[in-house]
Amino acid sequence: MPEHNLPLVRMEHIVKTFHPRTVSETELFRDFFFSIVEGEFISVVGSNGSGKTTLLNLICGSLSLDGGSIFLRGKDITKMPEYRRAAHIGRVFQDPSKGTCPSLTILENLSLADNKGKSFGLSRGVEKKRLDFYKSQLELLQLGLEDKIHLPVGVLSGGQRQALALLISTMTPIDLLVLDEHTAALDPKSSENIMYLTDKLVREKKLTSIMVTHNLRYAVEYGNRVVMMHSGTAVIDAAGEDKKKYTVDDLLKVFNEISIECGN
């Protein structure tokens, strides 16, 4: 892991309350701290409502904070709107339809993604000279999509769309890849394939990543840091050699203990 004084993402004194001033008021985060170091591939597990997805939403800016600050490479991004943060962050959602435009063709989707960070002016939307590059990128997915570039993405299967979304979110240089239960909506085979592709892309492009998953096996097998969330705190946070010691059974044991505490 490269030596850096500053973590890539630093979250300090995070406070987040849902439905404030109502009967269903829930304080999820109270003075929560979290950091992501460059080169990490973090798997985040935890039960529903433990704060996993909220954590991602706070990093990406889809939700605003009630208190605390978020820094990206030392720069305060707490007040930065989601679309501006997206310049630095690639995100793949649980819902495969969120990562692509269904009525646009594969080619048009890739052309849009290719232009991320540049100005969207009045030059041709689809640049012919990039065609070979797009095809070579699609070949990496090994789904035969390179022969279907003129099809609207809406006709593809969930697994194909998610593979495309993964490719799209990592096509331009990003600081952080955010994977939000991105295999949860897929059948087991597609799910395995997407995890394999994720790992491959993360290694090849040396991406710092944070992945929320309900699949404890993925959390153990992939990545170099594992975090278990529970009621807005990290009850497990193990990296490097420490992380390698964790087995699915270990995680499951802690998971069950917490559940019993909560009376589930």
Next chain:
Amino acid sequence: MTTFLGLAETVLRDGFIYGLMAMGVFVTYKILDFPDLSVDGTFPLGACVTAALICAGVNPWLACLAALLAGALAGSVTGLLHVKFHITDLLSGILVMTAMWSVTLIITGKSAILQFFNKPTIFTYGPMQHLPQVLYQHRHILVCLLLVVLVKLLLDWFLSTKYGLLLRGTGDNSQYIVSLGRDPGTIKIFGLALGNGLTALAGSVLAQLGENADVNAGKGMVVLALASVIIGTSIFHRVSFLKATTMAILGAVLYKACLQIALQLGLPPHYLKLLMAVLLTVALLSQRFYKKGGTMNART
């Protein structure tokens, strides 16, 4: 026979004029998935701006451009209300539509109809006077055809540019646009400006055809434009070489033809709006019938 040809020419001419608006509504309704009611207000806005400017002696083509810009401005107000102040899409449109009622009256100087008979219009101005007699007789349809084709080609080109792709993506999946580091709100406002600009242009052309602007001209325009777009896209969507803009224009022509036929068959004119509403209902219902497979909102 000559009456039939005359009627056909009227239908085509009006269809082309309303086709301009249908293309605008295609942008807001089909591409952005935004049911924009401000169209009822921006259509007469375009007419009144044109009338006021032509009365003041402004070049009619410049008056067209001014109408387009005025419509675009009104459309961006609809967009701002929706995007920045989070007012629902329908209500934002109603607010602008209602406000336009006063704005048009201010422009016309409180009169409901502003006439500009015998002033130069795009149908009589400049090179039009030098047209040979054979063509001059048909100048209305020629100018309308020229305009609609020009706007269609421009819009097709625009939708194929990078910003055009972004616009199509916004209606399709605004989260995707966010992921690209762009604010979908700004793009939506632009799309509404574009849609209402084209609507106002249609209003401007129709006013110049009749050489008067009517502040009440907008009544039913939303219905007319939506029906044109829906009829056009549901009838012609299997014809793969037709662009959606062409479908919108053809839809407007077909719609006008239906109304004209009904009038010829003896339908009293005051039943017209009722027929318009019925036609849109039928179009909406048949669309549900047609819809198979994925939605193709952003196809162009």
